[in-house]
Amino acid sequence: MTEDAPRNGGQLARVFALLTAAFAAWAAYALATSSMPPLAADRGRIDSAIELNLIVSGVVFLGAHLALVLVLLRRPREARIPRENIRVEMLWTALTAAILVALLVNSEIDARALAGGDEGADAPKPVVVEVVAQQFAWNFRLPGEDGIFGRTDPRLVDQAELNFIGLDKKDPASEDDILLPQGLLILPAGREIKVRLRSLDVIHSFFVASFRVKRDAMPGLQGEFTFTPTTPGSFELACAEHCGLGHYRMRGLIEVVPEAEWAGKVKEATQ
Ligand SMILES: [Cu+2]
CATH class of the missing domain: 2.60.40.420 (Cupredoxins -  blue copper proteins)
Structure with missing residues (x-):
């Protein structure tokens, strides 16, 4: 590691944090000011699926960027960051997989419900x-x-x-x-x-x-x-x-x- 590393790491972290904050602010503004036209059919599941996906990916996005900023800030004290940690790697791989599988299962449930249509003996024919x-x-x-x-x-x-x-x-x-x-x-x-x-x-x-x-x-x-x-x-x-x-x-x-x-x-x- 060179002499400049701590300063560069800190600068990089600041630039990165700034970019992340700017993006998060823009995303929040875009979400608040634009929306789908009012729902006029029995397909509210689409809205909740979009909402859920935005929330989950938003939290993951902010978490990952925060972690990156912290790593950049702490880089000078390299000794404190283990080079390899199988447990942490297993944990985040399993966590990512669990989140993706949960979203997939949820979207499958939605897709089936939306494809099902009105059933039952007294439901009028479509x-x-x-x-x-x-x-x-x-x-x-x-x-x-x-x-x-x-x-x-x-x-x-x-x-x-x-x-x-x-x-x-x-x-x-x-x-x-x-x-x-x-x-x-x-x-x-x-x-x-x-x-x-x-x-x-x-x-x-x-x-x-x-x-x-x-x-x-x-x-x-x-x-x-x-x-x-x-x-x-x-x-x-x-x-x-x-x-x-x-x-x-x-x-x-x-x-x-x-x-x-x-x-x-x-x-x-x-x-
Ligand atoms: Cu066309």
């Missing part, structure tokens, strides 16, 4: 909606009275005929299918919604911040997920996957209305 993403618009379809979606075929897609999803009009099941205007989805509040998500071209992502829902739409695959909008109102649907030059304008509007008004509003929008 409202099934087909969402078809395309460059750069959202198409929404309801199956109508029969509850069956008519056949679609990519070869039948015809933008000029406004057949954006390639609906086969010869299929009897497609007769009562309800095609909502592009970019407008009307949903009943308090009912479980089952979304069938597809894409006609590239990867898009169905993102409704107010519902805490974000799912990729993959060409060739059909995704399925559920959520229950709880509050009537207008909510923004954004594409959260950079899907091409028009990505920025790939927006949609989700109108959540009281269940009693739902059928009427859908009819009004499709006339």
